[in-house]
Amino acid sequence: MITDYLFVFAQKHDEFRVPEVLSVAELYDIKIAFYGIPAELDVSRPFMVLGLESEEDAKKLARKCILIKSVHEFYGRGKTYEDLFAQTQQNGHRWAKYVQETSFKFKVEAYNHSIPQYRQKEVVESFAWMDFLGEINMRNPEITLCVFEECEDPDKHGTTRHKHEGDGSFVEIFFGRLIEEGSARKLVQTFDVKKRTYYGNTSMEAEISLLMANQTLASPGKLVYDPFIGTGSMAYTSAYFGAYVYGSDIDGRQMRGKDKTPGIMRAAAQYGVQQRIIDLCTFDVTRNPWRCGELFDAIVTDPPYGVRAGAKRLGRKNPLTRPSQQYATNRQDDQPYIPPTKPYELSALATDLVLLARHMLKPGGRLVFFLPTVTDEYAELDLQTLLCVGMEVIANSLQDFGSWGRRLITIKKTTSDKFPPPTFDTMPFIAATETSAHIPATETSAHIPATETSAHIPAHKDFREKYFQGFKKGEMTDILHVAGKHSPDVLRS
Known part of the structure; x- marks a missing residue:
């Protein structure tokens, strides 16, 4: 039987x-009833009513989801208190059992406004x-009944707003019985980068690292x-949830x-998960040592995209250059060789990351990574340029920074077919009028014609150059010309 929870x-x-x-929910095999299509839900509001099979399922979600503050048995909702009371009366079978002898207390909270004490x-x-x-027990009640008032956001940025402004003008009011506080949110403080033994200027913030681990x-x-892996932000959270990390x-x-002890291991010891860090190795992912595929249940990473640290791979910028004869003859044996x-x-x-994931993930495994994009240029087709046969996007969440943002992409391996290791010999995008060799026709999405996918230039292309140019349209056009793209029509207004 499905019961509604707030x-x-x-x-x-x-x-x-x-x-x-x-x-x-997938991790715990929890069935969720959404009232509406999940992709079309208004996520700008902090309240959501979902159908679950048991109260225990609601508690599991509250104990694991980083973004859940609390879960409540749902009694009613309405734009006015009269509407709320009417629906609560209709749901009397849910709360009537607490009427006779149960100690209780009420909490009244607000969103987008402050409630005066008298009200x-x-x-x-x-x-x-x-x-x-x-x-009535305010310290240790058997049940806590919660009222949530949601008011419209006046969007008065840069102005002074009275703390009670908007009071009494509601978008909606919700009412229910508290089941579980979101205990997972405490982990944001636990993994706070500022409190970490070892971190760097590119270390991922704690809340995002935890969200990625859940994905x-x-x-x-x-x-x-x-x-x-860098300084290991995603490794600590994944290991904390019980996974082994490489x-x-x-x-x-x-x-x-x-220090003598690797920094990642020192920070892992701080969280008590050092035993779950299997190993740390130095190599270029495009020339990796893996001898077989389907090793991992998940791949999670924040690829360097050149803002604070640029991505590198082995090789020379100019393949025609060679080490000088003087360097070759005078090099001391005890000096380490640093490859170009x-x-x-x-x-x-x-x-390449998607192709690597298809080879290295077990069937059903997930690839979770951040992809920076230019806000005005982004299109859903951008993600299709990444995909290959057997890989499907199941989540795409934007962290908006204004003119640009980064998208947390979750891709699932949906095939059990065997694929050879990727060669990582991808070629750069060229003009839309030409035939792109970057994505073979057989590797494009089944839902989009190969010619359209191969001709499309995604918003994350040349992101580093666009970022340092301030995403100025005229300068971005020059960048595209320099990169060999001869038509400025690819820029979106």
């Missing part, structure tokens, strides 16, 4: 809410018709790989730090 979310990362709930008392007293006969379905017995990076200095590297363009890196 979910109250933290007031941040709006687009991450539904993907996280769906991922955790909080009026709201509580307006529920007197429910005739609760139990003891991978990290849990005991799972094996997770980060091919651009990490690699082309630059071992980021993983090691300056060349830039790794983001669009090529992202495409």
Whole structure:
């Protein structure tokens, strides 16, 4: 039997809410009834009513989802208190059992406004018709009844707003019984980068790292790989959820730090998960040592996209150059050889990452990574340029920074077919009038013609150059010309 539950979310990362709930539900095999299509839900509001089979399922979600503040047994909703009371009366079979002897307390909370204390008392007293006969216990009640008032956001940025402005003008009011506080949110403070033993200027913030770990379905017995592990932010959270983690990076200095014990291992020990870090290796992911595929349950990473640290791969910027004869003859044997590297363009890196994931993931495994995009240029077709046969996008959440944003992409391996290791010899995008060799026709999405996908230039192409140019349209056009794209029509107004 499906019962309705009211979910109250933290007031941040709006687009991450539904993907996280769906991922955790898949992890625990929880069936969720959405009232509307999940992709079309208004995630800008912090309240959501979902149908679940049991109260225990609601508690599991609250204990694992980072963005859930609390979960409540749903009693009613309405644009006015009269509407709320009417629906609550219709759902009397849910709360009537608590009327006689159950100790209780009321909480009245608000979204987008502040409730004056005198009116909080009026709201509580307006529920007197429910005739609760139990003891009022403000410290340790058996049940807590919660009222949530949602007002419109006046969007008065840069102006002073009275703390009670908008009071009494509601978008909607919700009412229910508290089941579970969102205990997972405490982990945001636990993994706070500022409190970490080892971190760098590109370390991912704690809340996002936890969200990414949930997207991978990290849990005991799972094996997770980060091919651009850096200082290990995603490794700690994935390991905390019980997964075993393997990490690699082309630059071992980021993983090691300056102390004798590698920095990642020191930070992992801080969280008590050092035993779940299997190993850390230094190698170029395009020349990896893997001898077979289908090793990992998930791949999670934040690829470098050139804003604070550029992506590199082995090779020379000019393949015709060679080490000088003087260097070859005078080099001391005890000096380590540092191989030359060349830039790794983001669009090529992202495409290669998907191909690597298809080879290395077990069937049903997930690839979770961030993809930066230019806001005005982004189109859904951008993601299709990344995909290959057997890989499907199941979540796409935007963290908006204004003129640009980064998208948390979750791609699932939907095939059990065997594929050869990728060769990583992708070629750069060329003009839309030409035939692109970047994505073979057999590798494009089944839903979009190959010619359309191969001709499309995604918003993350040449992202680094666009970022440092300030995303100015005229300068971005020049960048595209320099890159070999002869038509400025690819820019979106």
